[in-house]
Amino acid sequence: MLYKSIVKKLAPLVLVSGLALGGFALATSTEDPAQADPGGKSNAKIKNVIFLIGDGMGSQYTSAYRYFQDRPDSPYTEDTAFDDYLIGMQETYSWDEEESVTDSAAAATTMAAGVKTYNGAIGVDVEKERVKTALEIAKEEGKSTGLVSTSHVNHATPASFGTHNESRKNYDEIADDYYDEMIDGEHKVDVLLGGGTDYFEREDRDLAQKFQDDGYSYVTSRDEMMSDNNEQVLGLFAPEGMDKMIDRDEDTPSLEEMTSSALDRLSKEKDGFFLMVEGSQIDWAGHDNDVVAAMSEMEDFEKAFEEAIAYAKKDKHTLVVTTADHSTGGMTMGRDGEYKWDPEPLKAAKRTPDFMASAIADGADAEETLNKYVDLSFTEEEIESVEEAADGETEEIDDAIEKIFDLRSGTGWTTDGHTGEDVNVYGYGPQSDAFSGLHDNHEVGKMIMNTLESGRTQMK
Numbered sequence: 001m002l003y004k005s006i007v008k009k010l011a012p013l014v015l016v017s018g019l020a021l022g023g024f025a026l027a028t029s030t031e032d033p034a035q036a037d038p039g040g041k042s043n044a045k046i047k048n049v050i051f052l053i054g055d056g057m058g059s060q061y062t063s064a065y066r067y068f069q070d071r072p073d074s075p076y077t078e079d080t081a082f083d084d085y086l087i088g089m090q091e092t093y094s095w096d097e098e099e100s101v102t103d104s105a106a107a108a109t110t111m112a113a114g115v116k117t118y119n120g121a122i123g124v125d126v127e128k129e130r131v132k133t134a135l136e137i138a139k140e141e142g143k144s145t146g147l148v149s150t151s152h153v154n155h156a157t158p159a160s161f162g163t164h165n166e167s168r169k170n171y172d173e174i175a176d177d178y179y180d181e182m183i184d185g186e187h188k189v190d191v192l193l194g195g196g197t198d199y200f201e202r203e204d205r206d207l208a209q210k211f212q213d214d215g216y217s218y219v220t221s222r223d224e225m226m227s228d229n230n231e232q233v234l235g236l237f238a239p240e241g242m243d244k245m246i247d248r249d250e251d252t253p254s255l256e257e258m259t260s261s262a263l264d265r266l267s268k269e270k271d272g273f274f275l276m277v278e279g280s281q282i283d284w285a286g287h288d289n290d291v292v293a294a295m296s297e298m299e300d301f302e303k304a305f306e307e308a309i310a311y312a313k314k315d316k317h318t319l320v321v322t323t324a325d326h327s328t329g330g331m332t333m334g335r336d337g338e339y340k341w342d343p344e345p346l347k348a349a350k351r352t353p354d355f356m357a358s359a360i361a362d363g364a365d366a367e368e369t370l371n372k373y374v375d376l377s378f379t380e381e382e383i384e385s386v387e388e389a390a391d392g393e394t395e396e397i398d399d400a401i402e403k404i405f406d407l408r409s410g411t412g413w414t415t416d417g418h419t420g421e422d423v424n425v426y427g428y429g430p431q432s433d434a435f436s437g438l439h440d441n442h443e444v445g446k447m448i449m450n451t452l453e454s455g456r457t458q459m460k
């Protein structure tokens with residue numbers, strides 16, 4: 001670590017000539033208009049909207065991820081894919097009688113429908129009345145629509161765009177809504193990708209079959225998704241939430257692959273499309289106070305973001321807005337009075353602590369498991385801390401492994417719930433300027449709804 005910080009300080013002196021040449025080459029060789037105009041800020045009419053939500057992605061997560069993906073041998077910290085597109089911030093509080101810090105349902109409903117509501121509300125206002133969502137407006141306007149998430153697709157964020165329920169917990173009713181609620185005789189969501197077979201292949205109602213009867217493809221593996229090109233698809237890749245990116249097997253698509261598959265299908269509609277993509281489990285990692293999982297899910301989300309930006313750069317009539325619904329866990333870069341946050345131990349993990357804890361709970365040896373899935377030499381004390389926990393619940397083993405990563409990296413946590421700070425807003429494409437500065441989340445929702453109705457962020 002000492003070595004690395006010296007390299008960081010010395011390298012600018014050594015590399016001055018190299019940097020100057022590199023800068024010159026960049027300025028003359030690129031013809032990508034986005035280089036000259038990183039925001040892609042034309043005033044063109046908007047045909048398509050891609051709205052990406054990093055659930056729980058407070059600015060601690062985007063900052064920590066920048067350190068995490070930094071190349072240690074270069075003088076300055078490399079930008080993440082998000083950084084060039086940072087244009088504003090968003091307030092996130094909900095209108096809840098008891099809780100001022102939002103949950104995902106209230107925040108998603110507000111961003112989907114432009115109205116503040118109570119925690120737990122899915123597409124309904126404080127009176128529990130249904131509110132029209134951006135996705136519904138898009139469908140009414142003849143656009144194709146998609147929801148992509150790594151949670152089950154009937155979980156709070158996607159549900160708030162495509163369904164209505166007074167409680168996020170009514171998972172079966174929410175799944176039913178996706179099938180039962182029609183607009184102009186059509187199902188509302190053309191492309192629905194994520195987890196959730198438990199809710200769509202039920203004994204009391206086989207929604208997966210019903211969607212197929214109505215012409216949808218039904219895919220449950222990465223290969224099936226890739227080889228299918230039907231414009232309407234239900235893709236469910238896990239019983240509930242999908243595995244974290246670093247725990248996934250080959251049968252499970254990445255968020256990037258799901259986003260790409262969705263864009264291929266949705267872009268066939270000549271009237272345009274609306275696509276919401278959620279990096280659902282940045283938040284779940286935060287609830288679990290698991291910084292390894294948090295970095296895994298940030299990477300998964302970043303790749304999906306890059307896919308969306310690449311599409312928009314080619315298309316030129318696509319608005320990309322990316323933000324978070326709230327932050328989670330009260331994560332800090334630095335803890336216990338030490339001026340240090342080091343991502344290197346986190347990069348050494350090949351699986352999440354959850355994955356390792358399950359293996360140990362199933363009888364695997366603690367030391368062997370740690371050595372198999374983490375490229376670190378553990379101290380005796382660290383191994384003992386996991387061995388002691390191994391007699392207890394899986395959660396205790398998980399906590400013990402997480403603690404090793406927290407202490408080694410200098411990551412702190414203050415809560416297993418959400419926190420109320422403002423969150424970053426990233427934008428690209430025509431009229432993305434409208435999202436710059438500070439907005440409340442209901443204003444972000446309204447601008448997206450306006451865009452889908454008129455091609456303009458603001459009502460004329």
Ligand SMILES: [Zn+2]
Nearest residue numbers: 055056104325
């Ligand atoms: Zn959330």
